[in-house]
Amino acid sequence: MSSTLAGELTNLKLRTKGVLPIQKLKSLVDAGIIWSDVEFPIHDDQFQPNSIDLRLGTIAHRVRCSFLPESESVDSKLKKLTSHSFDLREGAVLEPNCTYIIPLLEQVRLPKNLETVLSSHKLESTEPLTARTNPKSSTGRLDIFTRVITDFSHRFEEINAGYHGTLYLEVVPKSFPVRVKTGQRLNQLRIRHGFELLSDQEILRNHNQAAILFDDEGHPIPTDNLNVHNGLFMSVNLQGKKGEVVGYKAKKNRDLIDLDRTNFYKVSEFWDPIYAQADDYLILEPEAFYIFASKERCRIPVHLAAEMVPYDTGSGELRTHYAGFFDSGFGINENGARAVLEVRSHDVPFLIEDGQTFFRMVFEPNMEVPDIMYGVDIKSNYQGQDLKLGKHFIS
Numbered sequence: 001m002s003s004t005l006a007g008e009l010t011n012l013k014l015r016t017k018g019v020l021p022i023q024k025l026k027s028l029v030d031a032g033i034i035w036s037d038v039e040f041p042i043h044d045d046q047f048q049p050n051s052i053d054l055r056l057g058t059i060a061h062r063v064r065c066s067f068l069p070e071s072e073s074v075d076s077k078l079k080k081l082t083s084h085s086f087d088l089r090e091g092a093v094l095e096p097n098c099t100y101i102i103p104l105l106e107q108v109r110l111p112k113n114l115e116t117v118l119s120s121h122k123l124e125s126t127e128p129l130t131a132r133t134n135p136k137s138s139t140g141r142l143d144i145f146t147r148v149i150t151d152f153s154h155r156f157e158e159i160n161a162g163y164h165g166t167l168y169l170e171v172v173p174k175s176f177p178v179r180v181k182t183g184q185r186l187n188q189l190r191i192r193h194g195f196e197l198l199s200d201q202e203i204l205r206n207h208n209q210a211a212i213l214f215d216d217e218g219h220p221i222p223t224d225n226l227n228v229h230n231g232l233f234m235s236v237n238l239q240g241k242k243g244e245v246v247g248y249k250a251k252k253n254r255d256l257i258d259l260d261r262t263n264f265y266k267v268s269e270f271w272d273p274i275y276a277q278a279d280d281y282l283i284l285e286p287e288a289f290y291i292f293a294s295k296e297r298c299r300i301p302v303h304l305a306a307e308m309v310p311y312d313t314g315s316g317e318l319r320t321h322y323a324g325f326f327d328s329g330f331g332i333n334e335n336g337a338r339a340v341l342e343v344r345s346h347d348v349p350f351l352i353e354d355g356q357t358f359f360r361m362v363f364e365p366n367m368e369v370p371d372i373m374y375g376v377d378i379k380s381n382y383q384g385q386d387l388k389l390g391k392h393f394i395s
Contacts, residue, residue, distance in 0.1 A: 010031075012028075022049055025047055029052075034108055036107065049327040053188050054169070054188060055185055062099070063081040063100070066172075068155070072151075091260075100171045101169070102171055108159060110128075110160075127193050129193060132190050132192065136185060136188055141390035142257060143344075144173050144186065149170055150167060174344075193367050198363040198365070210299075212232065213298055221296065232362075234359055235295045237354065238282060246274055247292040248267075280355075282353075283349050290341075292387070298337065300331065302329055304328065304364065305363070306364075326339075328370050337386075341358060
């Protein structure tokens with residue numbers, strides 16, 4: 001490359017480790033590291049404080065089973081496993097407990113080297129760029145199981161440094177049939193410059209400086225009372241006044257949910273309420289789907305990004321959530337907000353009790369403070385939430 005051409009490049013320098021904030025994600029789009037076909041340009045409202053929403057593509061493949069490609073491309077696997085394919089541009093219904101693979105509109109070109117020229121940008125970094133995906137909150141609350149697959153990968157949701165290509169979304173509706181359409185957003189992507197979780201000591205230090213976790217009444221929990229072990233543990237709330245709803249159970253006889261329709265469906269047609277009991281415990285039915293809230297309230301500082309991660313399966317045959325990303329600023333205008341838990345017990349009935357440890361939160365530093373915060377500068381459906389169903393139900 002000539003020095004004249006090089007002088008016309010826009011330099012994008014990444015120096016500190018951490019999750020890329022919105023302003024850096026926009027720079028990656030400008031550089032062509034995150035891109036979409038000209039027919040489906042990336043929209044400004046896809047950007048969140050620490051992530052970008054990914055959109056469903058134009059075609060869905062009904063497959064016989066889930067898979068990880070590892071030694072081949074996803075397309076190669078699809079040729080072996082696809083039962084039939086159908087167009088999503090005018091919308092289509094995905095049936096419960098069927099597995100679908102949908103190529104996403106967004107693709108990534110993660111650099112292979114620490115110094116790379118892409119489009120009109122020169123990227124200089126001190127660490128490799130990798131990415132991770134998670135379902136959006138509304139996806140999990142509808143009991144839609146999703147995870148991203150990439151070519152030649154042996155792990156879901158993780159996108160390795162140097163990956164160039166299509167992102168494929170595995171979608172399995174569990175409780176309700178859902179109508180989906182090209183451009184809808186079921187999951188989101190974070191990009192990391194290096195990868196460094198906060199240690200337990202760093203979590204405690206951050207909590208001392210500005211409280212991360214609050215009790216049921218909104219008071220900061222004393223540092224000595226925090227349960228930390230490779231992350232910050234939180235518990236489930238089953239306590240309330242007589243007649244107060246503390247959870248929901250998905251009905252088995254269910255109608256279709258169109259993902260385009262928000263604040264539309266009656267709660268009573270899809271959910272059975274669970275009321276507070278004097279005993280403060282509940283026995284979960286095998287394979288039934290429940291929505292609960294955390295007992296504690298959490299607040300994500302502006303310099304951190306968080307993720308709710310799976311609880312150790314040694315604690316029981318229990319899946320405690322689908323959607324895991326918590327953006328900078330979550331709960332920041334309140335004394336925290338509750339985490340909503342999407343819960344399913346597998347194989348056997350399972351006893352849960354008020355205050356039982358249910359999940360843990362891990363934290364990563366942001367590379368720099370995001371230009372916007374969750375629930376402050378953008379519309380956020382779940383800021384300051386208590387127990388709350390997804391945005392598709394009449395509140």
